[in-house]
Amino acid sequence: DGGITQSPKYLFRKEGQNVTLSCEQNLNHDAMYWYRQDPGQGLRLIYYSQIVNDFQKGDIAEGYSVSREKKESFPLTVTSAQKNPTAFYLCASSMGHRSYNSPLHFGNGTRLTVT
Amino acid sequence: KNEVEQSPQNLTAQEGEFITINCSYSVGISALHWLQQHPGGGIVSLFMLSSGKKKHGRLIATINIQEKHSSLHITASHPRDSAVYICAVGGSQGNLIFGKGTKLSVKP
Numbered sequence: 001d002g003g004i005t006q007s008p009k010y011l012f013r014k015e016g017q018n019v020t021l022s023c024e025q026n027l028n029h030d031a032m033y034w035y036r037q038d039p040g041q042g043l044r045l046i047y048y049s050q051i052v053n054d055f056q057k058g059d060i061a062e063g064y065s066v067s068r069e070k071k072e073s074f075p076l077t078v079t080s081a082q083k084n085p086t087a088f089y090l091c092a093s094s095m096g097h098r099s100y101n102s103p104l105h106f107g108n109g110t111r112l113t114v115t
Numbered sequence: 116k117n118e119v120e121q122s123p124q125n126l127t128a129q130e131g132e133f134i135t136i137n138c139s140y141s142v143g144i145s146a147l148h149w150l151q152q153h154p155g156g157g158i159v160s161l162f163m164l165s166s167g168k169k170k171h172g173r174l175i176a177t178i179n180i181q182e183k184h185s186s187l188h189i190t191a192s193h194p195r196d197s198a199v200y201i202c203a204v205g206g207s208q209g210n211l212i213f214g215k216g217t218k219l220s221v222k223p
Binding site for chain 2 (some may be wrong): 088102104107113
């Protein structure tokens with residue numbers, strides 16, 4: 001079955017360490033997205049990519065970095081520059097190049113805790 | 116003011132009840148999405164609509180573009196419907212703007 005796989009489900013890191021969250025899709029979707037979810041808030045866009053080797057900053061990109069070397073993969077690195085990294089991170093993909101005109105497919109998320 | 120407002124924030128229902136969740140938005144949109152997030156955190160897309168009404172099983176979504184309002188209805192609710200329901204709209208920047216979600220709990 002096609003889908004999006006995020007790993008790991010839970011991740012613990014010490015403050016000051018960079019950490020990379022994995023996101024892989026086998027849906028053959030062009031567009032991929034990273035969202036952050038905090039309690040009581042709507043999802044916020046961190047980065048998105050519409051095509052291999054290209055990506056754009058979202059609303060809260062500071063302290064994060066991404067790469068899109070393969071169509072299937074869109075890893076997110078949370079750097080030590082991110083002031084409040086503890087959150088639930090969701091990866092998504094869509095067939096279209098704009099997230100509003102194609103159904104989104106989400107992974108199951110990675111819960112990152114930084115102490 | 117948030118660009119996407121959902122109501123209610125929390126909703127508790129008895130099994131079998133008819134449920135309505137509302138979403139109002141202030142931006143011009145091309146499409147509106149309804150999503151379901153289960154306690155484990157994974158999100159499933161329920162509907163994407165730009166006009167009228169869509170139905171899938173016990174779920175019905177409607178949208179009124181003139182009033183900038185959408186509703187998600189669940190008929191004959193069941194405990195397995197317990198989840199957070201999220202409304203998202205396509206904003207002018209080309210990306211989605213998400214509501215904060217409505218937490219639904221259906222009691223047996």
